[in-house]
Amino acid sequence: MKDLMKKLREQAVEAIHEAQDVETLESIRVKYLGKKGEMTSVLKKMGSLSAEERPAMGKLANEIKSEIEEELAQSRRTLEERMLQRRLESEAVDVTIPGSRIAIGHEHPMYSVLDKLKDIFVGMGFEILEGPEVELADYNFTKLNTPENHPAREWTDTFYFTEDSNILLRTQTSPMQIRAMEEKPLPIRMISPGRVYRKDEVDATHSPMFHQIEGMVIDKGVTMGDLKATLNLVVKQIYGENTVTRFRPHHFPFTEPSCELDIRCHKCGGKGCPTCKGEGWIELLGAGMVHPKVLRNCGIDPDVYSGWAFGMGLERLALGEYKINDLRLIYENDKRFLEQF
Ligand code: PHE
Helix, strand or coil: CHHHHHHHHHHHHHHHHHCCCHHHHHHHHHHHHCCCCHHHHHHHHHHHCCCCHHHHHHHHHHHHHHHHHHHHHHHHHHHHHHHHHHHHHHCCCCCCCCCCCCCCCCCCHHHHHHHHHHHHHHHCCCEECCCCCEEEHHHHCHHHCCCCCCHHHCCCCCCECCCCCCEEECCCCCHHHHHHHHHCCCCEEEEEEEEEECCCCCCCCCCCEEEEEEEEEEECCCCHHHHHHHHHHHHHHHHCCCCCEEEEEEEECCEEEEEEEEEECCCCCCCCCCCCCCCCEEEEEEEEEECHHHHHHCCCCCCCCEEEEEEEEHHHHHHHHHCCCCCHHHHHCCHHHHCCC
16 A cells, blocks of 8 residues: 555656646646545545554655645646746737838828818918708708709709708708808808719719819909909919910809809810810819899898809819829729829
8 A cells, every 4th residue: 555655656746747737737636636536545445454554554645645735836836937937938029020011091182182272272361161061952052043943953953851842962062152151251261162962873974972162252342353363373273384274154043244164175285185075175163253142142232242152073173183084983992093192
């Protein structure tokens, strides 16, 4: 029995020394010292010993047990220390390793164009206003001298929210003319960029949502000459000092007289090419002198004040500026497209 216990001790100590982790140590403890362990089953046999042998054997058994326990505790400490050391090493941060570059986005080409425009107008003393995309028909049409049953108010062109056609997605940024005149003290110099909506099918040149920028000046003694001079200045800052412009008569319900502004094609110099669709000219925007009725609708006396306004599509400007041939590219957020700018 003595030999058996000593042999168990040797085996246990050897196993403890070979153990590489605390889990193994625990299974060694169970194997030798556990309730159903080797030592326990030896001790159970103590009953068969004589009364003289029993105390010495019991003493030895206890010694061996505490020896194994001591070995286990010691090994556990060593292993835990080694594990901590390993963790410290593996989790250490090497600040000299080159970092992985974070992909930073950049401004969308259309917003670059818008920013350029904002800078130009702010430089001339215009303030930037923001208005609602969900608008009252009163602001989008009626107060802009576009009465009920005017063809521009057709259900086929406009997204209405209500049966009575009172609430809609604005079809233009022009309602901001009304909002500015109602809310701002005179004189007014403002621009207002934003989204507008029309029932158009998506194709290379159409989208049911697009962007416009509205501009308006209201003051005493403002004339068509101011409109032309200001817009000429803006166009030259965008397209270059030598850009040739053309103001062509047009009609809008809320301006009188009205015009459209074209620039001579910067690609072909006016001979006609794919960029200007053979026209030699590129249409840029609609404009005009604010209609006296519109001024009156906003409580402004047209005999004292006058003003001019313009509205311009932003997508078209970006397409022209960056030689983009499909409007859809502006909205699709394809990185391969956007990264070119
Ligand atoms: N709102 C007009 C359009 O969408 C443009 C415009 C604005 C014309 C202001 C004249 C004055 O076509």
